[in-house]
Amino acid sequence: MPAADTGTAPSCPAVPAGDVLRVERLSVRFRMRGRPPVAAVSDATFRLAAGECLVLVGESGCGKSVLASALLGLLPGNAETAGSAFLADGLDLLAADERTLARTVRGRRVGLVPQSPAAHLTPVRTVRSHLEETVRALGGAAVGTGGRRERAARVRAAAERAARRAAFPPGHLDRYPHELSGGLAGRAATALALVGDAPLLLADEPTTGLDRQLAEAVVDELRACTRDTGRALLMITHDLAAAERIADTVAVMYAGRIVETTAAGEFFGAGGPRHPYARGLLDALPERAFTPVPGVPPELGALPPGCAFAARCPKADALCAGQRPEFTEGTACHHA
Numbered sequence: 289m290p291a292a293d294t295g296t297a298p299s300c301p302a303v304p305a306g307d308v309l310r311v312e313r314l315s316v317r318f319r320m321r322g323r324p325p326v327a328a329v330s331d332a333t334f335r336l337a338a339g340e341c342l343v344l345v346g347e348s349g350c351g352k353s354v355l356a357s358a359l360l361g362l363l364p365g366n367a368e369t370a371g372s373a374f375l376a377d378g379l380d381l382l383a384a385d386e387r388t389l390a391r392t393v394r395g396r397r398v399g400l401v402p403q404s405p406a407a408h409l410t411p412v413r414t415v416r417s418h419l420e421e422t423v424r425a426l427g428g429a430a431v432g433t434g435g436r437r438e439r440a441a442r443v444r445a446a447a448e449r450a451a452r453r454a455a456f457p458p459g460h461l462d463r464y465p466h467e468l469s470g471g472l473a474g475r476a477a478t479a480l481a482l483v484g485d486a487p488l489l490l491a492d493e494p495t496t497g498l499d500r501q502l503a504e505a506v507v508d509e510l511r512a513c514t515r516d517t518g519r520a521l522l523m524i525t526h527d528l529a530a531a532e533r534i535a536d537t538v539a540v541m542y543a544g545r546i547v548e549t550t551a552a553g554e555f556f557g558a559g560g561p562r563h564p565y566a567r568g569l570l571d572a573l574p575e576r577a578f579t580p581v582p583g584v585p586p587e588l589g590a591l592p593p594g595c596a597f598a599a600r601c602p603k604a605d606a607l608c609a610g611q612r613p614e615f616t617e618g619t620a621c622h623h624a
């Protein structure tokens with residue numbers, strides 16, 4: 289039987305202010321045998337400040353997860369990258385070698401909150417055991433030196449600290465994944481991402497499969513672990529309701545490109561987004577016009593020469609068909 293959510297407000301240590309991530313013209317191409325390459329991400333550019341939550345939205349297959357994988361150095365062998373992605377300390381995630389990424393980035397500088405947290409947890413191990421193993425794997429001061437008992441006590445304390453920060457109730461630490469509700473599994477995954485005190489959290493579809501109430505609880509906790517502590521959060525989602533609840537900034541991806549970046553208040557407010565695709569995404573919501581964007585996105589291996597959205601766009605004209613719009617002043621559209 290799933291355990292109930294009984295967590296309290298998380299308390300996270302503060303991290304320094306400033307830009308946590310600066311992504312410039314990040315592109316990812318997949319080489320394909322006997323076929324044109326797949327342009328999964330093209331020229332993505334954005335900044336993420338300490339305490340800020342940027343939500344990346346867009347239809348399935350538009351390149352959101354590939355962008356996240358590029359930042360973590362987890363792309364498959366047929367991928368080629370271009371551009372840069374600098375952390376605050378000057379490390380370019382795209383140029384870093386696997387040893388640097390494994391030893392100093394994943395878990396330490398960038399914490400990952402995975403999609404489907406329950407599936408991410410090993411079924412035969414308790415939440416405490418997951419957390420303690422992560423503390424030991426990351427090593428450092430949380431493990432320290434000295435005798436076996438002292439080290440074990442420090443590991444236990446660090447694991448419990450991460451659980452508190454993610455509002456995971458201490459009384460449920462010795463439960464197995466199948467004994468957790470969706471909300472608690474989400475908190476366990478967030479706790480694992482927080483073990484290394486990473487200044488940047490990356491959450492890939494953290495509300496997938498959760499009902500509305502749980503989805504709201506998960507994003508509220510992620511929100512608390514970022515805004516209140518100076519961490520930065522890059523969240524990838526299809527869920528515009530979750531995006532509205534958590535985002536400071538919304539970036540909209542279409543066919544591998546970021547086509548609009550807007551302050552969340554403006555995006556979801558009376559003014560709305562400027563790009564016709566971004567407006568279409570909002571109009572598709574049941575609580576708004578409930579009108580889907582007509583048509584389907586183009587193949588990323590056969591993008592048209594002009595605007596990739598032109599074939600579906602009510603404003604498209606000959607200029608859109610012939611010339612790809614540059615990304616200027618927050619949008620990539622000839623008519624925005």
Ligand SMILES: Nc1ncnc2c1ncn2[C@@H]1O[C@H](COP(=O)(O)OP(=O)(O)OP(=O)(O)O)[C@@H](O)[C@H]1O
Nearest residue numbers: 318326328347348349350351352353354355364588
């Ligand atoms: N190893 C690969 N080789 C070739 N193409 C790939 C590879 N991995 C991903 N792609 C393609 O890259 C594109 C972007 O995929 P991605 O998973 O980033 O989309 P997404 O926006 O995250 O979609 P979803 O929301 O469904 O997860 C897709 O067309 C996908 O088929």
